[in-house]
Amino acid sequence: MSAQKLAMVIDSARCIDCKGCLAACKQANHVSRGTWRNWVKEAAPPVENGPGGSRKLGRGHFQPGACMHCDEPTCVAACPTGATYKNAADGTVVIDPRLCIGCGNCIAACPYGARFRDPEKRIADKCDYCPERRAAGLSPACVDTCPTRARVFGDINDPDSDAAKLLAANQGKVVRIIARQKDTRPNMYYIASTAPQGWTVQPADPLSFDFLAGVVAPAVRWAVGLSGLGVLVMLGRQLMAGAGPAAGPGQEKKEDGHE
Amino acid sequence: AATAPEARAAAPAAAPAWESRYSVCDMCFNRCGLIARVENGVIVKLDPNPRFTKSRGMLCARGNAGVAQVYDPERLKTPLLRVGERGEGRWKAISWDEALDLAASKMKDIGAKHTRCGMLFSAGADMQSGFVSRFAEAFGSFNVTSHESLCLLSGNRAFVDTFGDVPLPDVKNSKYVILAGANRLEALVTPDSMDLVSIMQKGAKVVVLDPRYTKSAALASEWHPIRPGTDMAFMLALAHVIIQEKLYDAKYMAERTSGLDRLAAHVADKTPAWAEGETGIPAADIQRMARELAAAAPAAMVYPGRRSSDYENSTQIRRSFAIVNALLANYDRPGGLVPARPAGLKKAAPFEPPWYDDNPPGRVDAKSVPLLFDDEGSFVLTREAVLKGAPYPVKGWFVYKTNPMATAPERRKTREMIDKLDFMVVVDIAMSDTAWMADLVLPAPSGLERQDPVQALQAGAEGACLVWRDPVIAPLHQSRPVFDILKALAGRLGFPEAFDFDIAGYRRQQLAAFPEAEAILKRDGVFYPPNAPLGGTDGQPFKTPSQKIELYCSRYADLGLDPLPVYAPPKPSPDAARNFRLVAGRSACVTQGSSTNNGLLSEFEPENTLWLNEEAAGELGIRQGDVVQVQSPAGRGELRALVTPKIRKDTVYMLSGFGTLSGGLSHTTGVGASIVELLESRFDAICGNSAIHETYVSVKKKGAA
Amino acid sequence: MSSDIRRHDKSDILMHWFNAGCWLVLLVSGLGLIKNERLNPLGAWLPDALRSLFGGGSAGGAALLVLHEAAGVVWVLGLAWYLAVNARGARFFLREVFSVRPGDFAWLARKMGRMTLGVGGELPPQGYYNMGQKAFAQASVLGGAAIALTGLVLLLSAKVLPASATGLVGWAVTLHYLAVGLVFAGLLVHIYMAAVSPEERPGLRSMFTGHVPEDYARHHHGLWLDALEKDALENSAQDKDGPGAGENG
Numbered sequence A: 001m002s003a004q005k006l007a008m009v010i011d012s013a014r015c016i017d018c019k020g021c022l023a024a025c026k027q028a029n030h031v032s033r034g035t036w037r038n039w040v041k042e043a044a045p046p047v048e049n050g051p052g053g054s055r056k057l058g059r060g061h062f063q064p065g066a067c068m069h070c071d072e073p074t075c076v077a078a079c080p081t082g083a084t085y086k087n088a089a090d091g092t093v094v095i096d097p098r099l100c101i102g103c104g105n106c107i108a109a110c111p112y113g114a115r116f117r118d119p120e121k122r123i124a125d126k127c128d129y130c131p132e133r134r135a136a137g138l139s140p141a142c143v144d145t146c147p148t149r150a151r152v153f154g155d156i157n158d159p160d161s162d163a164a165k166l167l168a169a170n171q172g173k174v175v176r177i178i179a180r181q182k183d184t185r186p187n188m189y190y191i192a193s194t195a196p197q198g199w200t201v202q203p204a205d206p207l208s209f210d211f212l213a214g215v216v217a218p219a220v221r222w223a224v225g226l227s228g229l230g231v232l233v234m235l236g237r238q239l240m241a242g243a244g245p246a247a248g249p250g251q252e253k254k255e256d257g258h259e
Numbered sequence B: 001a002a003t004a005p006e007a008r009a010a011a012p013a014a015a016p017a018w019e020s021r022y023s024v025c026d027m028c029f030n031r032c033g034l035i036a037r038v039e040n041g042v043i044v045k046l047d048p049n050p051r052f053t054k055s056r057g058m059l060c061a062r063g064n065a066g067v068a069q070v071y072d073p074e075r076l077k078t079p080l081l082r083v084g085e086r087g088e089g090r091w092k093a094i095s096w097d098e099a100l101d102l103a104a105s106k107m108k109d110i111g112a113k114h115t116r117c118g119m120l121f122s123a124g125a126d127m128q129s130g131f132v133s134r135f136a137e138a139f140g141s142f143n144v145t146s147h148e149s150l151c152l153l154s155g156n157r158a159f160v161d162t163f164g165d166v167p168l169p170d171v172k173n174s175k176y177v178i179l180a181g182a183n184r185l186e187a188l189v190t191p192d193s194m195d196l197v198s199i200m201q202k203g204a205k206v207v208v209l210d211p212r213y214t215k216s217a218a219l220a221s222e223w224h225p226i227r228p229g230t231d232m233a234f235m236l237a238l239a240h241v242i243i244q245e246k247l248y249d250a251k252y253m254a255e256r257t258s259g260l261d262r263l264a265a266h267v268a269d270k271t272p273a274w275a276e277g278e279t280g281i282p283a284a285d286i287q288r289m290a291r292e293l294a295a296a297a298p299a300a301m302v303y304p305g306r307r308s309s310d311y312e313n314s315t316q317i318r319r320s321f322a323i324v325n326a327l328l329a330n331y332d333r334p335g336g337l338v339p340a341r342p343a344g345l346k347k348a349a350p351f352e353p354p355w356y357d358d359n360p361p362g363r364v365d366a367k368s369v370p371l372l373f374d375d376e377g378s379f380v381l382t383r384e385a386v387l388k389g390a391p392y393p394v395k396g397w398f399v400y401k402t403n404p405m406a407t408a409p410e411r412r413k414t415r416e417m418i419d420k421l422d423f424m425v426v427v428d429i430a431m432s433d434t435a436w437m438a439d440l441v442l443p444a445p446s447g448l449e450r451q452d453p454v455q456a457l458q459a460g461a462e463g464a465c466l467v468w469r470d471p472v473i474a475p476l477h478q479s480r481p482v483f484d485i486l487k488a489l490a491g492r493l494g495f496p497e498a499f500d501f502d503i504a505g506y507r508r509q510q511l512a513a514f515p516e517a518e519a520i521l522k523r524d525g526v527f528y529p530p531n532a533p534l535g536g537t538d539g540q541p542f543k544t545p546s547q548k549i550e551l552y553c554s555r556y557a558d559l560g561l562d563p564l565p566v567y568a569p570p571k572p573s574p575d576a577a578r579n580f581r582l583v584a585g586r587s588a589c590v591t592q593g594s595s596t597n598n599g600l601l602s603e604f605e606p607e608n609t610l611w612l613n614e615e616a617a618g619e620l621g622i623r624q625g626d627v628v629q630v631q632s633p634a635g636r637g638e639l640r641a642l643v644t645p646k647i648r649k650d651t652v653y654m655l656s657g658f659g660t661l662s663g664g665l666s667h668t669t670g671v672g673a674s675i676v677e678l679l680e681s682r683f684d685a686i687c688g689n690s691a692i693h694e695t696y697v698s699v700k701k702k703g704a705a
Numbered sequence C: 001m002s003s004d005i006r007r008h009d010k011s012d013i014l015m016h017w018f019n020a021g022c023w024l025v026l027l028v029s030g031l032g033l034i035k036n037e038r039l040n041p042l043g044a045w046l047p048d049a050l051r052s053l054f055g056g057g058s059a060g061g062a063a064l065l066v067l068h069e070a071a072g073v074v075w076v077l078g079l080a081w082y083l084a085v086n087a088r089g090a091r092f093f094l095r096e097v098f099s100v101r102p103g104d105f106a107w108l109a110r111k112m113g114r115m116t117l118g119v120g121g122e123l124p125p126q127g128y129y130n131m132g133q134k135a136f137a138q139a140s141v142l143g144g145a146a147i148a149l150t151g152l153v154l155l156l157s158a159k160v161l162p163a164s165a166t167g168l169v170g171w172a173v174t175l176h177y178l179a180v181g182l183v184f185a186g187l188l189v190h191i192y193m194a195a196v197s198p199e200e201r202p203g204l205r206s207m208f209t210g211h212v213p214e215d216y217a218r219h220h221h222g223l224w225l226d227a228l229e230k231d232a233l234e235n236s237a238q239d240k241d242g243p244g245a246g247e248n249g
């Protein structure tokens, strides 16, 4: 278990869809126009019977979200360079921008659509729980700014953190949004319940990556292995021949002598 | 597991090398406390000031977008003189000296030719707006308008005429709130918006009446898609039930209110069943809500609202809100309506305004309605007077931080009014549509670049807090605060004594009662003056003629107005083709008519759409995203349809701030439709507040016959 | 004692060792770049070890990437330089490498048999390059082109390519890996034959001196020597420089 386990506990029933968190995140993290590190999803309200046989919309619900910093992140599994990895110190899933080559494998591999390729930075991007702000002793931008305190952040391994306390107070009622297709063990906790659900997608490696991992990598391993084996056999013969009396064709000795 | 990651520890990130400076958000009138993070003289982030409890330590999307406002490449940079035709957009950059000389000489000419009341002054919500009024007074003009006659005056009128003041809602302690025509979870008002969410979680009930399924409606305990213009019927029915069932505190009513008997008679036939016919809200629900409301009293309220620029009888509608509150005996009670608490600010830099004998007797819009607020007037009626040139000509206009071309109904008329002027100067941060029509445009610094005087802000039961602004960065471009502009003009116009002070000195005078305040403001970004507990007005007379809460308003009776709100059903559309009522309303990511060009916010609201009920759309053959043509007697517009179940079949809605004309608003000019192009110029019959929900429009698919 | 025959000119030699040096750097740094359970050729320890040499963790990886990209650019520029200064040599090399003669496959099969299992018949005579060399050279030319092209895509990806290029970049990774892998498989044999196998020692020396002994040439590259001699007969004014000689050719 990592020393810390940073997580977001969201009381989505408090969310008013004001998008303060989206604006704050963009401003804090220089997220390029047209792309977002976080989101607020709207549940389709139920249709109820209104007066006089009319139809009327029922209670709505908004669901704030972002990368869930999963314990079994499919994005990490799909990254060829290890630019995306799970930070052992705090449990976050982070991207080292210096190692990212923008291949986009991780984008398709995330069941939550949490990632995107930033059109200006040209590399993969997603929520990183605002490490610079944390270093300055502040909460992440989206948490800090939220008018209704719907987003609560902290180290859930530390029982004194706001997030851990909220979790403890709601024990047994906390829900997570788990992709039907793959449980990545997300670390985003919603209090009591949340909607909408079922918006997750099949985490799919791009064909190029499946081909690479499934065909190319084994084929290369085989090819290199075979050729390595051949070399070893040749080397063995050479060494044995060097030790024995009748080596290969005579001229080789002659050439040796020639040197 | 196969996908278990190879975990490794990242090097801890370095904290940003920023300096933190307090300021106050200027993206709307709420003025939430903020901390600007400044790196090498550049604002990189605005964060909420956690000590600023009025906003519950938050900063909304617009607040965050304050950075984009400061660094907007389209910001005004230098004084600009119009060189082409009005609205043509040909400008010449000039120096401040030239600009100020020109403005002063034009104002002098207008004063000489048309009396000093020939100059109109308009200022929006701002911590320096008071200086504009001061200047107008010193210059000698009665003609000052603010954004308020486009906003909340009918509500203020109603509450002043009922309670003698404009109380504030103490949402935080309330157990039952009826929000009628107030979309508080999108139209953010601090701390009410946040408190509504908190109290709902604690079990309080919030009822929303709105023809639209707003976000407030979505999250409320109940939503009733009320027929527009019928809120008074609902309120009278609540009063009916409360009185009929004697759910009120009889002793309180006897001691503190006047006119209960007349009210009882007035609402005797305003049964829930009757109200159902008017509002479309089931009678049983109305009856239940009346009982629930009374049971929760005094920690219950009909939320007074803010923008009441809705109907020609908005003052009377809001009177019905005030009356139900009176029946709940919630005045100065936790969870009810609380009086604004004295903040203890001293009047600074007092001066004797001069008197000019040649001036006309009063404002140009005076007496156009029975109960105009003298300090605010009515923009719609002032515009009418300027157009007519009567009772006297108004030929000059000084505009600061308000944008009537985008926020006053019937844009065409505002445009015509401007054509009547000899000189118009606009002080703004952006080339607003109003600036676009001016003769002279002066670049203003944003709130983050300014020093501002102290202002008191009220936060429900928590009372007043004091804030000021110091610049967090030096003013960008050639921008100058309006105070400096006014001071320079006062010097040129021969009344320098009216501005013979600086803001720092002014603030010292304001804070004379609190020697500790300056240090605390610097330390915390906000100062809380001592705040008396609620209930302080108990036993004190109300500031009404009867010294009681006037259920029956004697003053109205004297003026020949209805002393009790008389319900009349909304007038039907005079034209069968115009069968939709157009209503206005907020988005949490847009401030009034003018933040839509903000680089960050434009990502949230890139264009406006016409909300059109799905059944209505079906009948008109309009599909999602179709371009529709909307027409009213005032004008027309084209925009995309948002076909939705979230609005009544008889109502359409669009966001303000689009379809602009200015060449300096690239995100909104030519994008969407302008609502003010469509709205007719109606006004409240009692106080002259604009009435922007009185317009019926026709809607058809573009290209359809 | 037979006389030496000119086999490589200086730019060929320089190019070869420059190429070999770049390959070494690129391979080592490139291997440090793959870090993924399903791709690691030898397990995570390899990239971890390589990264730890450069500061460890993803910072080490980042340093390796910078090195790899720089070396990649140097390598591509070097190749371009060679093509510019010795276009004739390059043309000769490519013609030789891609002209496969009827007996070549028999040679390859027998040679492989002999070297590994000690079986196989008489070796048919070979030209400037034997079929083994040709096969490897073909792989490294085609593979190299693929590597350079895909490498360029990878290099540009995070610098200039638009967000919509992720598909292209993904395939570039796959092809880069594939090409490197295949050439590397051949490289093992190449290095063994060239540097370890005693039979080929004169060839190795020629990669420094430019010359091979005549009897080595006759035995290993009989057809080449025949051609050289025919040339010499036809045009006795010319010396016995190999066709790669660019300076005075």
Ligand SMILES: Nc1nc2c(c(=O)[nH]1)N[C@H]1C(S)=C(S)[C@@H](COP(=O)(O)OP(=O)(O)OC[C@H]3O[C@@H](n4cnc5c(=O)[nH]c(N)nc54)[C@H](O)[C@@H]3O)O[C@H]1N2
Pocket (backbone or CB within 6 Å): B026, B124, B125, B147, B148, B150, B151, B152, B307, B309, B400, B401, B402, B403, B404, B406, B407, B408, B409, B427, B428, B429, B430, B432, B444, B445, B446, B447, B584, B585, B586, B591, B592, B593, B594, B595, B656, B675, B676, B679, B692
């Ligand atoms: N159609 C329609 N009309 C409405 C409303 C509606 O919802 N729909 N709402 C009504 C209500 S409630 C109100 S309060 C009014 C508000 O109406 P206005 O007072 O016109 O408010 P804004 O549209 O916010 O315009 C503010 C202006 O100030 C400028 N500005 C912003 N910051 C600064 C600054 O720091 N310095 C200077 N000098 N200028 C600055 C902006 O560029 C903009 O031009 O509109 C009313 N009219």
Ligand SMILES: Nc1nc2c(c(=O)[nH]1)N[C@H]1C(S)=C(S)[C@@H](COP(=O)(O)OP(=O)(O)OC[C@H]3O[C@@H](n4cnc5c(=O)[nH]c(N)nc54)[C@H](O)[C@@H]3O)O[C@H]1N2
Pocket (backbone or CB within 6 Å): B028, B029, B151, B152, B179, B180, B181, B182, B183, B184, B186, B187, B188, B189, B209, B210, B211, B212, B214, B226, B227, B228, B229, B230, B231, B305, B306, B307, B308, B310, B583, B584, B585, B586, B587, B588, B589, B590, B591, B592, B593, B653, B693
């Ligand atoms: N995000 C954001 N917040 C703001 C502002 C902003 O511009 N943006 N502006 C601030 C200002 S100046 C003001 S005045 C306040 C305004 O605050 P509100 O008054 O709450 O604002 P509006 O959004 O205009 O809300 C009016 C609502 O009334 C509904 N409505 C229309 N007709 C009727 C009717 O007949 N009956 C009933 N019951 N409802 C009706 C409309 O659909 C709309 O949802 O917001 C303040 N807060």
Ligand code: HEM
Pocket (backbone or CB within 6 Å): A080, A081, A101, C022, C023, C026, C027, C029, C030, C031, C033, C034, C068, C069, C071, C072, C073, C075, C076, C147, C148, C150, C151, C152, C154, C155, C173, C174, C176, C177, C178, C180
């Ligand atoms: C002799 C040439 C080269 C060799 C042996 C080589 C080898 C490798 C290897 C083994 C990898 C890691 C796995 C992979 O993606 O395939 C790699 C990645 C990479 N190479 Fe090369 N490379 C060579 C040339 C180049 C060139 C010319 C460039 C660019 C100009 C380049 C750019 C890259 C980049 C950016 C990566 C990172 C992508 C990743 O890790 O998947 N390479 N290289």
Ligand code: HEM
Pocket (backbone or CB within 6 Å): C016, C019, C020, C021, C023, C024, C129, C132, C133, C134, C136, C137, C140, C183, C187, C190, C191, C194, C195, C203, C204, C205, C206, C207
């Ligand atoms: C330690 C490393 C290497 C050694 C000792 C070595 C040695 C040699 C020698 C001796 C020759 C000359 C053969 C002849 O002309 O008779 C040669 C040729 C060649 N080498 Fe290398 N080489 C090395 C690495 C490489 C690498 C990394 C590549 C490219 C991927 C490469 C590509 C070639 C090619 C294409 C030829 C010409 C065709 C051939 O002889 O197979 N070499 N090398």
Ligand code: SF4
Pocket (backbone or CB within 6 Å): A014, A015, A016, A017, A018, A019, A020, A021, A022, A040, A064, A142, A145, A146, A147, A148, A149, A150, A151
């Ligand atoms: S800031 Fe808070 S309330 Fe607003 S959208 Fe985000 S999570 Fe919801």
Ligand code: SF4
Pocket (backbone or CB within 6 Å): A066, A067, A068, A069, A070, A072, A073, A074, A075, A076, A093, A109, A110, A111, A112, A113, A114, A115, A126, A184, A186
């Ligand atoms: S949410 Fe997606 S991007 Fe975030 S850790 Fe999980 S799989 Fe990776």
Ligand code: SF4
Pocket (backbone or CB within 6 Å): A078, A079, A080, A081, A082, A083, A084, A095, A099, A100, A101, A102, A103, A104, A105, A106, A107, A123, A124
């Ligand atoms: S785009 Fe994603 S998968 Fe590709 S290198 Fe970057 S982080 Fe790894």
Ligand code: SF4
Pocket (backbone or CB within 6 Å): A024, A025, A026, A028, A029, A037, A038, A066, A126, A127, A128, A129, A130, A140, A141, A142, A143
């Ligand atoms: S934690 Fe930081 S990076 Fe993540 S969504 Fe919030 S603001 Fe954005």
Ligand code: SF4
Pocket (backbone or CB within 6 Å): B025, B026, B027, B028, B029, B030, B031, B032, B055, B058, B059, B060, B061, B062, B063, B064, B188, B190
């Ligand atoms: S409500 Fe939003 S825009 Fe208005 S002052 Fe507060 S933070 Fe600024």
Ligand SMILES: [Mo]
Pocket (backbone or CB within 6 Å): B150, B151, B152, B306, B307
């Ligand atoms: Mo307003």
